[in-house]
Amino acid sequence: MDVNLVLRSTRVITxxxxxxxxxxxxxxxxxxxxxxxxxxxxxxxLEDVGDDVVLPGLVDTHVHVNDPGRTEWEGFWTATxxxxxxxxxxxxxxxxxxxxxxxxxxxxxxxxxVARAKAHIDTGFWGGALxxxxxDLRPLHDAGVFGFxxxxxxxxxxxxxxxxxxxxxxxxxxxxxxxxxxxxxxxDPHELAAAPQKSGGNYAxxxxxxxxxxENTAVQNLIDQARRLRARxxxxxxxxxxxxxxxxxxxxEGVRITVESCPxxxxxxxxxxxxxxxxFKCCPPIREAANQDLLWQGLADGTIDCIVSDHSxxxxxxxxxxxxxxxxxxxxxQLGLPAIWTEARRRGHDLTDVVRWMSEGPARLAGLTQKxxxxxxxxxDFAVVDPDATFTVDPAELQHRNRxxxxxxxxxxxxxxxxxxxxxxxxxxxxxxxxSGRLLERNN
Numbered sequence: 001m002d003v004n005l006v007l008r009s010t011r012v013i014t015x016x017x018x019x020x021x022x023x024x025x026x027x028x029x030x031x032x033x034x035x036x037x038x039x040x041x042x043x044x045x046l047e048d049v050g051d052d053v054v055l056p057g058l059v060d061t062h063v064h065v066n067d068p069g070r071t072e073w074e075g076f077w078t079a080t081x082x083x084x085x086x087x088x089x090x091x092x093x094x095x096x097x098x099x100x101x102x103x104x105x106x107x108x109x110x111x112x113x114v115a116r117a118k119a120h121i122d123t124g125f126w127g128g129a130l131x132x133x134x135x136d137l138r139p140l141h142d143a144g145v146f147g148f149x150x151x152x153x154x155x156x157x158x159x160x161x162x163x164x165x166x167x168x169x170x171x172x173x174x175x176x177x178x179x180x181x182x183x184x185x186x187x188d189p190h191e192l193a194a195a196p197q198k199s200g201g202n203y204a205x206x207x208x209x210x211x212x213x214x215e216n217t218a219v220q221n222l223i224d225q226a227r228r229l230r231a232r233x234x235x236x237x238x239x240x241x242x243x244x245x246x247x248x249x250x251x252x253e254g255v256r257i258t259v260e261s262c263p264x265x266x267x268x269x270x271x272x273x274x275x276x277x278x279x280f281k282c283c284p285p286i287r288e289a290a291n292q293d294l295l296w297q298g299l300a301d302g303t304i305d306c307i308v309s310d311h312s313x314x315x316x317x318x319x320x321x322x323x324x325x326x327x328x329x330x331x332x333x334q335l336g337l338p339a340i341w342t343e344a345r346r347r348g349h350d351l352t353d354v355v356r357w358m359s360e361g362p363a364r365l366a367g368l369t370q371k372x373x374x375x376x377x378x379x380x381d382f383a384v385v386d387p388d389a390t391f392t393v394d395p396a397e398l399q400h401r402n403r404x405x406x407x408x409x410x411x412x413x414x415x416x417x418x419x420x421x422x423x424x425x426x427x428x429x430x431x432x433x434x435x436s437g438r439l440l441e442r443n444n
Contacts, residue, residue, distance in 0.1 A: 018053075337414055
């Protein structure tokens with residue numbers, strides 16, 4: 001292979017650990033991970049990043065791009081710029097809140113056509129499972145979606161209705177027939193309906209309206225269905241630590257279940273949310289500090305498989321001061337890595353753990369065998385980070401379209417100094433290049 005680039009650092013995170021190394025790149029692929037002082041092949045360009053840490057590019061499998069149809073909320077151009085600025089080199093787009101939703105092959109093609117010229121990073125797509133589209137699931141799978149998302153409680157948009165338990169079983173049976181993956185918003189609608197509902201700006205009232213039992217019940221029902229149908233399932237954005245023993249026990253008995261959590265659940269707490277600050281609203285909600293401690297324990301012991309953003313933006317006017325009516329979603333694409341790294345280092349973790357949770361784990365979930373690690377044969381996707389540098393979050397410097405963020409004013413560790421996609425630098429100290437991402441399909 002003709003090596004055209006050597007990326008050198010005293011700290012490269014590989015599957016074998018962190019070491020000084022030179023990464024040889026050929027045609028967008030990692031050709032070899034060489035000793036630090038290896039001779040640079042003739043004709044190759046050397047990029048020495050000194051003591052900055054080279055991570056595999058992050059993979060975010062939970063992003064709401066909302067394009068087309070609600071592009072004023074986000075869009076492929078802005079979302080993928082924000083992702084690139086945050087060290088993310090691959091994202092998977094959720095099947096809502098775009099119009100149309102990704103629930104037929106025709107709708108998938110519409111979305112791909114919109115994304116093709118706008119994507120700054122590699123981009124793939126989830127399909128959606130609705131009460132009336134079981135017939136569309138296999139065609140979507142064959143068209144390359146990475147799996148199927150469903151809601152067990154109202155999604156917040158009329159065009160993407162929830163599944164009841166019988167409808168979930170029908171979709172799971174169909175998906176299990178081709179060994180596909182169902183990813184699930186797991187909150188039980190009956191438990192939500194039974195919870196106290198109050199309008200206003202008090203966060204404690206909102207938290208009481210989305211109790212842990214709603215997640216716990218939905219997760220248990222999902223485990224039971226997955227066990228019975230031998231289906232592959234994934235729990236989205238887990239916030240209730242009470243569900244962790246259920247998931248750990250299911251994994252131990254061989255149920256094919258994985259689970260993710262998100263930066264906001266792992267770095268923000270209900271105790272710090274001011275009244276009326278609906279930039280902190282998401283569903284399920286940010287919970288108490290003691291709950292957060294147990295989520296970190298679940299990460300450490302492997303019950304939680306990965307951390308992804310659940311970037312779910314809206315226009316600023318939808319974030320009204322009333323928690324009951326405000327749009328539920330947190331925008332964090334650009335900030336997930338520093339937010340997690342800041343909390344991880346405080347808790348005694350290192351960047352190899354962050355790579356496992358934010359690159360390797362999501363890539364494995366989606367079957368992205370070319371992503372998620374710095375080793376020969378993988379795509380030459382890198383995030384170069386100064387882990388000891390800090391910055392204070394200024395919403396004006398964020399790349400996503402509507403610069404509403406729960407992280408405003410927070411000082412975080414971990415500055416992304418450059419981002420590389422298939423051997424090309426796409427971000428250089430905050431300066432972004434033109435779109436060069438590819439549209440991805442599930443590996444066959």
